[in-house]
Amino acid sequence: MAKIILSCAITGSIHTPSMSPHLPITPDQIADQSIDAAKAGAAILHLHTRDPVTGRPSARPENFMAFLPRIKAGCDAVINLSTGGSAVMPLHERIAGPMAAEPEMCSLNMGTMNFALYPMLGKRTDWQHDWEEPFLRDSDDLVFKNTPRDIEGVLRLMGAERGARFEFECYDLGHLYMLAHFRDRGLVTGPLFIQFVMGVLGGVAAEPDHLVHLKTTADRLFGTDYLFSTLAAGRQQMPMALVSASLGGHVRVGLEDNLYLSKGVLARSNAEQVTKLREMLEGLGHSLASPDEARAMLGLKGPDQVAF
Template identity: 70%
Template structure:
C-alpha cells in the first residue's frame, strides 16, 4: 500500500464553543492546534476561520490571515482552505479567502444537500454565546447550496486561475457521479483526492457497508486516477478511519469532525486525535506520509506559489 496521508481538520464551522472548551476559536488557538497536529503527523491541515470575539464561523480573509502566515513560517504541512465555509454563507463569502490566499489545496463540496445540525442543540443547556443555539436549531430548514454552476465557478476561479488542487468532499454516492461529470467536462484532472464523508445528517450514513459501496463506485468511475480518504462524524471517526486505512485509503481526523478522543471523553487537542490515528495506522503496517510525500502524491503546486 502507498503511504497514508493524515489530514487534520482543525476547527470547522459545525461545532460551537459551548460544545467543548478545547475547540480552537482564536487565531492563537487555531495556530497552536494546527502546528501541534502537524508535529504529530498530519501532512495536511484543513482550515476554517472563526471570529475571535465569539467563535462564530468566519469567511473574512482578514481572520484567515491572522494565523496563516504563522503556519506557513512554522510548518511545511499543506495548508488546505475550505471553500465550504459554513452552510449559511454565500458563495461570494466562501470564496473570498481562497481567492485572496491562492492556497495549494482547497476543499470542495460536490453537491447541494440538507445539512442538519439541530439535534446537537438538544444536548446543550449552558450557552456561551447568543448566536450558537439559533445557528444549530435553524439548520432544520437549511440547504447547503453547491449547484453545478457553483462547483464550476470554484473549479475555475480557485483551481484553473489560481492553481489549487482539491479535496473533493463527497457526502453521498451522487456526489461521486457529479465529480465524474466535471472530469468529463475537463474541469478536473487526475490525480483526484476524494474525501468520503459519513455521518452528517443529510448525507450518507456512517455504516461500514456504505464505505465499501462508495469505494466500489469510485473504483468504477475513476479507476487508478484517484485516492480516497475518509472522515466520519462524531463517534464514527476512528472506526471508519481505521477501516479506510485497511482498504488502502487515507484518513482525516480533527475537532471539526469529532470533539471526542474516546467514548465520553473530550479530546483536548487536535494533536491528540492525530496521535491516536497515527498509532492505529502504523500498527496496521501503513507508513505515514510527510507533507512532501503528500504534495507529490496529489500533484500540488508547492507552498512557495501561494499568496500567504
C-alpha cells in the same frame, strides 16, 4: 503498503464554542493547534476560520491571514482551505478567504444538500454566545447550496486561475457522479483526491458497507486516477478511519469532525486525535506520508506558490 496521508481538520464550522473548551477559536489557538497537529503527523491541515470574539464561523480574508503565515512558518504541512465555509454563507462569502490566500489545496463540496445540525442541541441549556442555539436549532431548514454552476465557478476561480488542487468532498453517491460529470467536461483532471464525508445528517451514514460501495463506485468511475480519504463525523471517526486504511485509502481526523477522543472524553487538542490515530495505524503496519510525499502524490503546486 502505500503510505497514508493523514489530514487534520482543525476547527470547522459545525461545532460551537460551548461544546468544548478545546475547540480552537482565536488565530493563536488555530495556529498553535495546527502546528502541533502537523508535528504529530498530519500531512494536510484542513482549515476554516472563525470570528475571534464570538467564535462564529467566518471566511473573511483578514481572519485567515491572522494565522496562515504563522502556520506556514511553523510547519511544512499542506494547507487546505475550505470553500465550504459554513452552510449559512453565500458562495461569494465562502470563497473570499481562499481566493485571497491562493492555497495549495482547497475543499469543494460536490453538491447541494440538507445539512442538519440540530441533533447536536441535546440537552444543553448553557450557551456562551447568543448565536449558537439558533444556529443549531434552525438547521432543520438549512440547505447547503453548491449547484453545478457554483462548482464550476470554484473550479475556475480556485483551480484554473489560482492553481489550487481540490479535496472533492463527497457526502453521498450522487456526488461521485457529479465529479465524473466535471471530469468528462475536462474541468477536473487527475490525480483526484476524493474525501468521503460520512455521518452528517443529510448525507451518507458512517457505516462500513456504505464506504465499500462508495469506493467500488469510484473505482468504476475513475479507475486508478484517484485517491480517496474518509472522514466520519462523530463517534465513528476512528473506526471508519481504520476501515478506510484497510481499503487502501487515506484518513482524516480533527475537532471539526469530532470533539471526543473516546466515549465521554473530550479531546484536548487536534494533535491528541492525530497521535491516537497514528499509533493505531502504525500498530497495523501502516506508515504516514510526509507533507512533501503528500504533495507529490496529489500534484500540488508547492508552498512557495501561495499568497501568504
